[in-house]
Amino acid sequence: MTTSVTIRIQQADFDIAREIAALTQHRNDIGAVVSFSGICRDTEGGASIAALTLEHYPGMAEAEITRHAETAMSRWPLNGLTVIHRVGRIMPGENIVLVLTASAHRQAAFEAAEFLMDYLKTNAPFWKREESAKGTSWIEARDHDDAAAARWTKS
Protein backbone atom coordinates (compact mmCIF):
# COMPACT_ATOMS: atom_id res chain seq x y z
CA MET A 1 0.00 0.00 0.00
CA THR A 2 1.45 3.35 -1.00
CA THR A 3 0.62 6.28 1.24
CA SER A 4 0.63 9.82 -0.04
CA VAL A 5 1.14 12.58 2.50
CA THR A 6 0.66 16.27 1.77
CA ILE A 7 1.35 18.92 4.41
CA ARG A 8 1.13 22.61 3.61
CA ILE A 9 1.07 25.85 5.55
CA GLN A 10 -0.10 28.68 3.34
CA GLN A 11 -1.83 32.04 3.24
CA ALA A 12 -4.01 31.08 0.28
CA ASP A 13 -7.34 29.33 0.58
CA PHE A 14 -7.61 25.66 -0.40
CA ASP A 15 -10.00 23.80 -2.69
CA ILE A 16 -11.36 20.70 -0.94
CA ALA A 17 -12.47 19.02 -4.18
CA ARG A 18 -9.04 19.46 -5.73
CA GLU A 19 -7.31 18.11 -2.64
CA ILE A 20 -9.61 15.07 -2.51
CA ALA A 21 -8.99 14.46 -6.22
CA ALA A 22 -5.22 14.68 -5.68
CA LEU A 23 -5.45 12.16 -2.85
CA THR A 24 -7.66 9.63 -4.64
CA GLN A 25 -6.87 9.87 -8.34
CA HIS A 26 -5.38 6.93 -10.21
CA ARG A 27 -6.12 4.49 -7.43
CA ASN A 28 -9.10 2.26 -6.67
CA ASP A 29 -8.15 0.87 -3.27
CA ILE A 30 -9.67 3.76 -1.30
CA GLY A 31 -13.11 3.07 0.15
CA ALA A 32 -13.49 6.05 2.47
CA VAL A 33 -12.39 9.67 2.43
CA VAL A 34 -13.05 11.88 5.45
CA SER A 35 -12.51 15.60 5.25
CA PHE A 36 -12.57 18.07 8.08
CA SER A 37 -12.64 21.77 7.33
CA GLY A 38 -12.31 24.27 10.10
CA ILE A 39 -13.99 27.56 9.25
CA CYS A 40 -13.69 31.02 10.80
CA ARG A 41 -16.90 31.79 12.70
CA ASP A 42 -18.23 35.29 13.24
CA THR A 43 -18.53 34.77 17.00
CA GLU A 44 -16.07 33.42 19.55
CA GLY A 45 -17.28 32.78 23.06
CA GLY A 46 -20.44 34.78 22.39
CA ALA A 47 -18.64 37.90 21.15
CA SER A 48 -18.78 39.03 17.55
CA ILE A 49 -15.49 38.94 15.66
CA ALA A 50 -14.48 40.74 12.48
CA ALA A 51 -11.45 38.64 11.52
CA LEU A 52 -8.79 36.23 12.78
CA THR A 53 -5.06 36.47 12.27
CA LEU A 54 -3.16 33.19 12.41
CA GLU A 55 0.49 33.24 13.46
CA HIS A 56 2.71 30.18 13.31
CA TYR A 57 6.23 29.01 14.10
CA PRO A 58 7.78 28.28 10.69
CA GLY A 59 9.77 25.08 10.68
CA MET A 60 8.32 23.73 13.90
CA ALA A 61 4.76 23.83 12.60
CA GLU A 62 5.67 21.64 9.63
CA ALA A 63 7.75 19.35 11.87
CA GLU A 64 4.91 18.88 14.38
CA ILE A 65 2.30 18.17 11.72
CA THR A 66 4.65 15.72 9.98
CA ARG A 67 5.29 13.91 13.25
CA HIS A 68 1.56 13.53 13.91
CA ALA A 69 0.91 12.48 10.32
CA GLU A 70 3.49 9.71 10.77
CA THR A 71 1.86 8.66 14.02
CA ALA A 72 -1.54 8.53 12.29
CA MET A 73 -0.14 6.41 9.46
CA SER A 74 1.45 3.97 11.89
CA ARG A 75 -1.74 3.68 13.92
CA TRP A 76 -4.37 3.37 11.16
CA PRO A 77 -4.26 1.68 7.71
CA LEU A 78 -4.34 4.86 5.65
CA ASN A 79 -3.93 5.25 1.90
CA GLY A 80 -3.08 8.88 2.31
CA LEU A 81 -3.62 12.07 4.22
CA THR A 82 -3.52 15.80 3.63
CA VAL A 83 -3.16 18.60 6.16
CA ILE A 84 -3.38 22.23 5.05
CA HIS A 85 -3.27 25.01 7.62
CA ARG A 86 -3.74 28.61 6.61
CA VAL A 87 -1.94 31.54 8.24
CA GLY A 88 -2.43 35.29 8.03
CA ARG A 89 -5.70 37.22 8.16
CA ILE A 90 -8.88 35.20 7.73
CA MET A 91 -12.43 36.54 7.58
CA PRO A 92 -15.59 34.87 9.00
CA GLY A 93 -16.83 32.19 6.62
CA GLU A 94 -13.34 31.51 5.27
CA ASN A 95 -11.49 28.22 5.66
CA ILE A 96 -8.77 27.87 8.32
CA VAL A 97 -7.67 24.25 8.21
CA LEU A 98 -8.23 21.11 6.16
CA VAL A 99 -7.57 17.52 7.19
CA LEU A 100 -8.20 14.73 4.67
CA THR A 101 -7.78 11.05 5.37
CA ALA A 102 -8.23 8.17 2.92
CA SER A 103 -8.48 4.51 3.82
CA ALA A 104 -10.03 1.26 2.64
CA HIS A 105 -12.29 1.45 5.70
CA ARG A 106 -14.41 4.23 7.14
CA GLN A 107 -13.52 3.74 10.79
CA ALA A 108 -9.80 4.27 10.14
CA ALA A 109 -10.47 7.39 8.06
CA PHE A 110 -12.74 8.91 10.74
CA GLU A 111 -10.45 8.13 13.66
CA ALA A 112 -7.28 9.36 11.94
CA ALA A 113 -8.97 12.64 10.96
CA GLU A 114 -10.18 13.22 14.53
CA PHE A 115 -6.76 12.37 15.92
CA LEU A 116 -5.03 14.82 13.57
CA MET A 117 -7.49 17.62 14.35
CA ASP A 118 -7.23 17.10 18.11
CA TYR A 119 -3.44 17.31 17.91
CA LEU A 120 -3.44 20.29 15.57
CA LYS A 121 -5.58 22.15 18.10
CA THR A 122 -3.29 21.48 21.05
CA ASN A 123 0.22 20.74 19.77
CA ALA A 124 0.80 22.47 16.46
CA PRO A 125 2.42 25.90 16.99
CA PHE A 126 -0.30 28.19 15.66
CA TRP A 127 -1.92 31.07 17.50
CA LYS A 128 -5.14 32.91 16.72
CA ARG A 129 -5.65 36.60 17.35
CA GLU A 130 -9.16 37.98 16.94
CA GLU A 131 -10.30 41.39 15.84
CA SER A 132 -13.54 42.69 17.31
CA ALA A 133 -15.21 45.97 18.13
CA LYS A 134 -13.18 45.96 21.37
CA GLY A 135 -9.83 45.74 19.53
CA THR A 136 -7.60 42.72 19.04
CA SER A 137 -6.88 39.95 21.51
CA TRP A 138 -5.29 36.50 21.53
CA ILE A 139 -7.72 33.61 21.71
CA GLU A 140 -7.15 31.50 24.80
CA ALA A 141 -6.56 27.77 24.64
CA ARG A 142 -9.47 25.71 25.86
CA ASP A 143 -9.15 22.92 28.39
CA HIS A 144 -11.49 20.66 26.47
CA ASP A 145 -9.14 20.72 23.48
CA ASP A 146 -6.41 19.30 25.72
CA ALA A 147 -8.86 16.67 26.94
CA ALA A 148 -9.76 15.77 23.36
CA ALA A 149 -6.10 15.31 22.45
CA ALA A 150 -5.39 13.30 25.60
CA ARG A 151 -7.86 10.57 24.60
CA TRP A 152 -5.44 9.39 21.88
CA THR A 153 -2.60 8.78 24.34
CA LYS A 154 -2.23 5.09 24.98
CA SER A 155 -2.46 4.38 28.68
Add this chain to the structure above:
Amino acid sequence: MTTSVTIRIQQADFDIAREIAALTQHRNDIGAVVSFSGICRDTEGGASIAALTLEHYPGMAEAEITRHAETAMSRWPLNGLTVIHRVGRIMPGENIVLVLTASAHRQAAFEAAEFLMDYLKTNAPFWKREESAKGTSWIEARDHDDAAAARWTKS
Protein backbone atom coordinates in the same frame (compact mmCIF):
# COMPACT_ATOMS: atom_id res chain seq x y z
CA MET B 1 -30.09 28.24 14.81
CA THR B 2 -31.47 27.23 11.44
CA THR B 3 -30.66 23.75 10.26
CA SER B 4 -30.60 22.86 6.59
CA VAL B 5 -31.13 19.23 5.69
CA THR B 6 -30.60 17.79 2.23
CA ILE B 7 -31.31 14.14 1.47
CA ARG B 8 -31.04 12.77 -2.05
CA ILE B 9 -30.99 9.36 -3.67
CA GLN B 10 -29.75 9.59 -7.22
CA GLN B 11 -27.98 7.79 -10.05
CA ALA B 12 -25.75 10.76 -10.86
CA ASP B 13 -22.45 11.43 -9.16
CA PHE B 14 -22.19 14.29 -6.65
CA ASP B 15 -19.78 17.19 -6.33
CA ILE B 16 -18.49 17.45 -2.76
CA ALA B 17 -17.32 21.05 -3.14
CA ARG B 18 -20.72 22.14 -4.45
CA GLU B 19 -22.52 20.33 -1.63
CA ILE B 20 -20.26 21.90 1.01
CA ALA B 21 -20.82 25.32 -0.55
CA ALA B 22 -24.60 24.79 -0.50
CA LEU B 23 -24.44 23.84 3.18
CA THR B 24 -22.22 26.69 4.33
CA GLN B 25 -22.95 29.65 2.06
CA HIS B 26 -24.46 32.85 3.43
CA ARG B 27 -23.77 31.88 7.02
CA ASN B 28 -20.84 32.45 9.33
CA ASP B 29 -21.86 30.42 12.37
CA ILE B 30 -20.35 27.15 11.09
CA GLY B 31 -16.94 26.30 12.54
CA ALA B 32 -16.58 22.73 11.36
CA VAL B 33 -17.63 20.74 8.31
CA VAL B 34 -17.02 17.00 8.16
CA SER B 35 -17.50 15.11 4.93
CA PHE B 36 -17.46 11.38 4.46
CA SER B 37 -17.36 9.97 0.96
CA GLY B 38 -17.72 6.26 0.41
CA ILE B 39 -16.00 5.14 -2.77
CA CYS B 40 -16.31 1.93 -4.79
CA ARG B 41 -13.11 -0.11 -4.31
CA ASP B 42 -11.76 -2.52 -6.90
CA THR B 43 -11.56 -5.36 -4.39
CA GLU B 44 -14.09 -6.72 -1.91
CA GLY B 45 -12.93 -9.30 0.60
CA GLY B 46 -9.72 -9.88 -1.38
CA ALA B 47 -11.49 -10.58 -4.69
CA SER B 48 -11.29 -8.21 -7.64
CA ILE B 49 -14.54 -6.55 -8.65
CA ALA B 50 -15.49 -4.89 -11.95
CA ALA B 51 -18.50 -2.88 -10.76
CA LEU B 52 -21.19 -2.58 -8.12
CA THR B 53 -24.93 -2.22 -8.66
CA LEU B 54 -26.84 -0.48 -5.89
CA GLU B 55 -30.52 -1.34 -5.42
CA HIS B 56 -32.77 0.53 -3.00
CA TYR B 57 -36.31 0.57 -1.65
CA PRO B 58 -37.77 3.83 -2.96
CA GLY B 59 -39.79 5.65 -0.33
CA MET B 60 -38.44 3.68 2.60
CA ALA B 61 -34.82 4.66 1.87
CA GLU B 62 -35.70 8.36 2.03
CA ALA B 63 -37.83 7.79 5.13
CA GLU B 64 -35.07 5.93 6.97
CA ILE B 65 -32.41 8.49 6.14
CA THR B 66 -34.73 11.32 7.17
CA ARG B 67 -35.45 9.59 10.46
CA HIS B 68 -31.73 9.22 11.22
CA ALA B 69 -31.03 12.78 10.12
CA GLU B 70 -33.65 13.97 12.62
CA THR B 71 -32.08 11.82 15.34
CA ALA B 72 -28.65 13.29 14.54
CA MET B 73 -30.01 16.84 14.71
CA SER B 74 -31.66 16.18 18.07
CA ARG B 75 -28.51 14.62 19.47
CA TRP B 76 -25.86 17.07 18.25
CA PRO B 77 -25.90 20.87 17.75
CA LEU B 78 -25.77 20.81 13.96
CA ASN B 79 -26.12 23.74 11.56
CA GLY B 80 -26.94 21.38 8.74
CA LEU B 81 -26.40 18.01 7.15
CA THR B 82 -26.46 16.45 3.72
CA VAL B 83 -26.83 12.81 2.78
CA ILE B 84 -26.57 11.71 -0.84
CA HIS B 85 -26.69 8.02 -1.73
CA ARG B 86 -26.18 6.88 -5.29
CA VAL B 87 -27.99 3.92 -6.85
CA GLY B 88 -27.46 2.02 -10.08
CA ARG B 89 -24.20 0.77 -11.57
CA ILE B 90 -21.03 2.21 -10.03
CA MET B 91 -17.46 1.55 -11.18
CA PRO B 92 -14.35 1.26 -8.96
CA GLY B 93 -13.07 4.69 -8.02
CA GLU B 94 -16.55 6.25 -8.25
CA ASN B 95 -18.43 7.78 -5.34
CA ILE B 96 -21.19 5.79 -3.62
CA VAL B 97 -22.31 7.91 -0.71
CA LEU B 98 -21.75 11.35 0.79
CA VAL B 99 -22.46 12.49 4.33
CA LEU B 100 -21.79 16.12 5.27
CA THR B 101 -22.27 17.59 8.72
CA ALA B 102 -21.81 21.22 9.76
CA SER B 103 -21.60 22.51 13.31
CA ALA B 104 -20.06 25.26 15.38
CA HIS B 105 -17.85 22.58 16.95
CA ARG B 106 -15.74 19.83 15.48
CA GLN B 107 -16.70 17.06 17.88
CA ALA B 108 -20.39 17.36 17.03
CA ALA B 109 -19.66 17.34 13.30
CA PHE B 110 -17.43 14.26 13.56
CA GLU B 111 -19.78 12.28 15.78
CA ALA B 112 -22.89 13.05 13.74
CA ALA B 113 -21.15 12.04 10.50
CA GLU B 114 -20.01 8.74 12.02
CA PHE B 115 -23.47 8.11 13.44
CA LEU B 116 -25.14 8.70 10.07
CA MET B 117 -22.66 6.47 8.22
CA ASP B 118 -22.99 3.63 10.73
CA TYR B 119 -26.77 3.74 10.39
CA LEU B 120 -26.72 4.03 6.61
CA LYS B 121 -24.61 0.87 6.50
CA THR B 122 -26.97 -1.18 8.63
CA ASN B 123 -30.45 0.34 8.48
CA ALA B 124 -30.96 2.14 5.20
CA PRO B 125 -32.58 -0.17 2.62
CA PHE B 126 -29.82 -0.38 0.00
CA TRP B 127 -28.21 -3.53 -1.33
CA LYS B 128 -24.96 -3.95 -3.24
CA ARG B 129 -24.44 -6.53 -5.95
CA GLU B 130 -20.91 -6.98 -7.22
CA GLU B 131 -19.72 -7.98 -10.68
CA SER B 132 -16.49 -9.96 -10.87
CA ALA B 133 -14.81 -12.50 -13.14
CA LYS B 134 -16.92 -15.16 -11.37
CA GLY B 135 -20.22 -13.45 -12.25
CA THR B 136 -22.49 -11.36 -10.06
CA SER B 137 -23.28 -11.86 -6.40
CA TRP B 138 -24.89 -9.93 -3.56
CA ILE B 139 -22.48 -8.52 -1.01
CA GLU B 140 -23.13 -9.92 2.45
CA ALA B 141 -23.72 -7.71 5.47
CA ARG B 142 -20.84 -7.63 7.89
CA ASP B 143 -21.22 -8.18 11.62
CA HIS B 144 -18.85 -5.36 12.46
CA ASP B 145 -21.16 -2.89 10.72
CA ASP B 146 -23.93 -3.94 13.11
CA ALA B 147 -21.51 -3.52 16.02
CA ALA B 148 -20.55 -0.04 14.80
CA ALA B 149 -24.21 1.01 14.61
CA ALA B 150 -24.98 -0.49 18.01
CA ARG B 151 -22.51 1.83 19.77
CA TRP B 152 -24.90 4.77 19.21
CA THR B 153 -27.76 3.09 21.06
CA LYS B 154 -28.20 4.57 24.49
CA SER B 155 -28.05 1.86 27.13
Add this chain to the structure above:
Amino acid sequence: MKVKYFAWVRERIGKEEETIEPPADVRTVGDLIDWLARRDESYAHAFETPRVIRAAIDHAHVRSDAMISGAREIAFFPPMTGG
Protein backbone atom coordinates in the same frame (compact mmCIF):
# COMPACT_ATOMS: atom_id res chain seq x y z
CA MET C 1 -52.02 -5.97 0.90
CA LYS C 2 -49.05 -5.20 -1.27
CA VAL C 3 -45.82 -7.13 -0.76
CA LYS C 4 -42.44 -6.02 -2.12
CA TYR C 5 -39.20 -7.96 -2.46
CA PHE C 6 -35.65 -6.67 -2.80
CA ALA C 7 -32.17 -7.93 -3.71
CA TRP C 8 -31.82 -11.72 -3.66
CA VAL C 9 -35.27 -12.18 -2.13
CA ARG C 10 -36.65 -10.47 -5.25
CA GLU C 11 -34.41 -12.53 -7.54
CA ARG C 12 -35.36 -15.86 -5.97
CA ILE C 13 -39.10 -15.12 -6.03
CA GLY C 14 -38.81 -13.67 -9.52
CA LYS C 15 -40.98 -10.62 -8.96
CA GLU C 16 -40.66 -7.17 -7.47
CA GLU C 17 -44.08 -6.95 -5.92
CA GLU C 18 -47.48 -8.51 -5.77
CA THR C 19 -50.83 -8.16 -4.02
CA ILE C 20 -51.70 -10.96 -1.61
CA GLU C 21 -54.66 -11.91 0.56
CA PRO C 22 -53.38 -14.15 3.34
CA PRO C 23 -55.93 -16.05 5.47
CA ALA C 24 -57.00 -14.58 8.81
CA ASP C 25 -54.73 -16.87 10.86
CA VAL C 26 -51.65 -15.23 9.28
CA ARG C 27 -51.25 -12.55 11.93
CA THR C 28 -47.56 -11.67 12.21
CA VAL C 29 -44.69 -11.00 9.82
CA GLY C 30 -43.30 -14.40 10.83
CA ASP C 31 -46.63 -16.07 9.99
CA LEU C 32 -46.58 -14.34 6.61
CA ILE C 33 -43.07 -15.58 5.85
CA ASP C 34 -44.15 -19.15 6.70
CA TRP C 35 -47.27 -18.79 4.55
CA LEU C 36 -45.35 -17.36 1.57
CA ALA C 37 -42.63 -20.03 1.89
CA ARG C 38 -45.25 -22.74 1.37
CA ARG C 39 -46.43 -21.27 -1.96
CA ASP C 40 -43.83 -22.86 -4.24
CA GLU C 41 -40.14 -23.63 -4.60
CA SER C 42 -39.14 -20.06 -5.45
CA TYR C 43 -40.71 -18.70 -2.28
CA ALA C 44 -39.34 -21.61 -0.25
CA HIS C 45 -35.86 -20.77 -1.58
CA ALA C 46 -36.23 -17.05 -0.84
CA PHE C 47 -37.36 -17.68 2.73
CA GLU C 48 -35.28 -20.80 3.46
CA THR C 49 -33.34 -19.00 6.24
CA PRO C 50 -35.97 -16.80 7.95
CA ARG C 51 -33.34 -15.61 10.44
CA VAL C 52 -31.61 -13.48 7.77
CA ILE C 53 -34.81 -12.03 6.28
CA ARG C 54 -35.53 -8.42 7.21
CA ALA C 55 -39.04 -6.96 7.00
CA ALA C 56 -40.62 -3.52 6.85
CA ILE C 57 -44.24 -2.48 7.23
CA ASP C 58 -45.18 0.81 5.55
CA HIS C 59 -41.51 1.83 5.23
CA ALA C 60 -40.49 1.11 8.83
CA HIS C 61 -38.34 -1.80 9.99
CA VAL C 62 -40.27 -4.38 12.00
CA ARG C 63 -39.44 -7.63 13.77
CA SER C 64 -40.96 -10.97 12.85
CA ASP C 65 -43.47 -10.77 15.71
CA ALA C 66 -44.98 -7.52 14.35
CA MET C 67 -48.71 -7.73 13.55
CA ILE C 68 -49.57 -7.28 9.88
CA SER C 69 -53.18 -6.15 10.28
CA GLY C 70 -53.69 -2.71 8.78
CA ALA C 71 -50.44 -2.84 6.78
CA ARG C 72 -50.67 -1.31 3.33
CA GLU C 73 -47.21 -2.46 2.17
CA ILE C 74 -44.96 -5.16 3.56
CA ALA C 75 -41.41 -5.61 2.24
CA PHE C 76 -38.96 -8.48 2.59
CA PHE C 77 -35.23 -8.17 1.93
CA PRO C 78 -31.80 -9.41 3.02
CA PRO C 79 -29.63 -7.50 5.56
CA MET C 80 -28.82 -4.10 4.12
CA THR C 81 -25.45 -3.32 2.60
CA GLY C 82 -25.64 0.36 1.67
CA GLY C 83 -23.34 3.18 2.63
Add this chain to the structure above:
Amino acid sequence: MKVKYFAWVRERIGKEEETIEPPADVRTVGDLIDWLARRDESYAHAFETPRVIRAAIDHAHVRSDAMISGAREIAFFPPMTGG
Protein backbone atom coordinates in the same frame (compact mmCIF):
# COMPACT_ATOMS: atom_id res chain seq x y z
CA MET D 1 21.80 30.45 21.34
CA LYS D 2 18.87 31.84 19.41
CA VAL D 3 15.59 32.50 21.24
CA LYS D 4 12.27 33.03 19.47
CA TYR D 5 9.03 34.42 20.84
CA PHE D 6 5.50 33.99 19.48
CA ALA D 7 2.01 35.46 19.94
CA TRP D 8 1.58 37.54 23.12
CA VAL D 9 4.99 36.50 24.43
CA ARG D 10 6.47 38.14 21.31
CA GLU D 11 4.23 41.20 21.68
CA ARG D 12 5.09 41.73 25.35
CA ILE D 13 8.84 41.35 24.80
CA GLY D 14 8.63 43.45 21.64
CA LYS D 15 10.86 41.29 19.47
CA GLU D 16 10.55 38.12 17.40
CA GLU D 17 13.95 36.69 18.17
CA GLU D 18 17.34 37.44 19.66
CA THR D 19 20.64 35.77 20.41
CA ILE D 20 21.44 35.32 24.10
CA GLU D 21 24.34 34.01 26.17
CA PRO D 22 22.97 32.95 29.55
CA PRO D 23 25.44 32.20 32.36
CA ALA D 24 26.49 28.61 33.05
CA ASP D 25 24.13 28.19 36.02
CA VAL D 26 21.12 28.61 33.70
CA ARG D 27 20.75 24.93 32.91
CA THR D 28 17.05 24.22 32.25
CA VAL D 29 14.23 25.84 30.30
CA GLY D 30 12.76 26.90 33.64
CA ASP D 31 16.08 28.51 34.67
CA LEU D 32 16.12 30.36 31.35
CA ILE D 33 12.60 31.70 31.88
CA ASP D 34 13.60 32.97 35.33
CA TRP D 35 16.78 34.53 33.94
CA LEU D 36 14.92 36.23 31.05
CA ALA D 37 12.15 37.46 33.38
CA ARG D 38 14.76 39.38 35.40
CA ARG D 39 16.01 41.32 32.37
CA ASP D 40 13.41 44.10 32.37
CA GLU D 41 9.73 44.87 32.74
CA SER D 42 8.79 43.61 29.25
CA TYR D 43 10.32 40.19 29.92
CA ALA D 44 8.85 40.13 33.42
CA HIS D 45 5.42 40.79 31.91
CA ALA D 46 5.85 38.12 29.22
CA PHE D 47 6.91 35.50 31.76
CA GLU D 48 4.75 36.62 34.70
CA THR D 49 2.82 33.33 34.70
CA PRO D 50 5.46 30.66 33.88
CA ARG D 51 2.79 27.93 34.18
CA VAL D 52 1.15 28.98 30.90
CA ILE D 53 4.39 29.41 28.94
CA ARG D 54 5.15 26.65 26.45
CA ALA D 55 8.69 25.99 25.22
CA ALA D 56 10.33 24.20 22.32
CA ILE D 57 13.97 23.29 21.75
CA ASP D 58 14.98 22.87 18.13
CA HIS D 59 11.34 22.58 16.99
CA ALA D 60 10.27 19.98 19.57
CA HIS D 61 8.03 20.64 22.58
CA VAL D 62 9.90 20.38 25.89
CA ARG D 63 8.98 20.72 29.55
CA SER D 64 10.46 23.34 31.85
CA ASP D 65 12.93 20.84 33.33
CA ALA D 66 14.51 20.14 29.91
CA MET D 67 18.26 20.91 29.74
CA ILE D 68 19.18 23.72 27.37
CA SER D 69 22.80 22.75 26.74
CA GLY D 70 23.40 22.09 23.05
CA ALA D 71 20.20 23.82 21.97
CA ARG D 72 20.48 25.86 18.77
CA GLU D 73 17.04 27.46 19.01
CA ILE D 74 14.71 27.81 21.96
CA ALA D 75 11.20 29.18 21.54
CA PHE D 76 8.67 30.49 24.06
CA PHE D 77 4.97 30.88 23.35
CA PRO D 78 1.49 30.66 24.89
CA PRO D 79 -0.68 27.53 24.66
CA MET D 80 -1.43 26.84 21.03
CA THR D 81 -4.76 27.69 19.44
CA GLY D 82 -4.46 26.41 15.87
CA GLY D 83 -6.77 24.06 14.01
